[in-house]
Amino acid sequence: MADAKKAKAADKAARKEERAAKKARRKQTRSQLWQAFKLQKEHDKMLIPLMLLSVIGVALVFFLVGLLWNGQWFMLIMGIALGVMLAMFIFSRRLENSMYDRVGNEPGAAAWRLENLRNSMGVVWRTKTGVAATTHMDAVHRVIGIPGVVLVGEGAPHRLKPLMQQQRKRLTRLLADVPIHEIYVGDGEDQVPVKKLQNALIKLPRVYRKDDVYAIAAKVEAMDHVGANPNSPAGLPKGPLPKGAKMSGMNRRARRMSQRRGGQS
Structure with missing residues (x-):
């Protein structure tokens, strides 16, 4: 009986605290x-x-x-x-x-806009800002949504193009059939102002449904976790190789070690 009263009092206090927080x-x-x-x-x-x-x-x-x-x-x-x-x-x-x-003209304005994209009925956006950048504060942001993958460049176009190409190649290896679009933010020709960025995204062809967007985003985010070079051989330690080491020699030593362990067992 006493435990029930204590539980009731604790529940009442929790509700009161929740109302106060709201x-x-x-x-x-x-x-x-x-x-x-x-x-x-x-x-x-x-x-x-x-x-x-x-x-x-x-x-x-x-x-x-x-x-x-x-x-x-x-x-x-x-x-x-x-x-x-x-x-x-x-x-x-x-x-x-x-x-x-x-x-509008401050570095990071496009990233701020993309992070505040509004989802709506049948439309969802998964954004990751700063997937690539330069020392001049040029940046490439990635948006995954119903049009596919959209790479948004913020900065000087001549410095952004190599970054965009690098990201496009990286994504194409993983998502061969998914459309990849490019948008450059700015007030110049063939550029999109920050305030019109969401409208530009919405005007892209609608290819996928919300569930498809989540599936594509999961694959891309898994690639992000693996690292910048997902094609690196499995089992190799992270970081640079020891000075003077050769891949062939390391592979031979690994095979010998495996054979010795097999013989001992």
């Missing part, structure tokens, strides 16, 4: 949204007028529609609710666009 997270989220709103409205003078216009405009349209069947007050409430949702959507999109404008 409340703290909601409070933190509201605080972050408010801070983001204050920062955004300082340099976006059209933000508040557009948000107010969306709330008032949608509410007015719903109110007028409700007049047709004497349900204007019910429709007004619905209009206000939908107007608030539209205002929040406008705020989030303008905040997102302003962030792209600020970080």
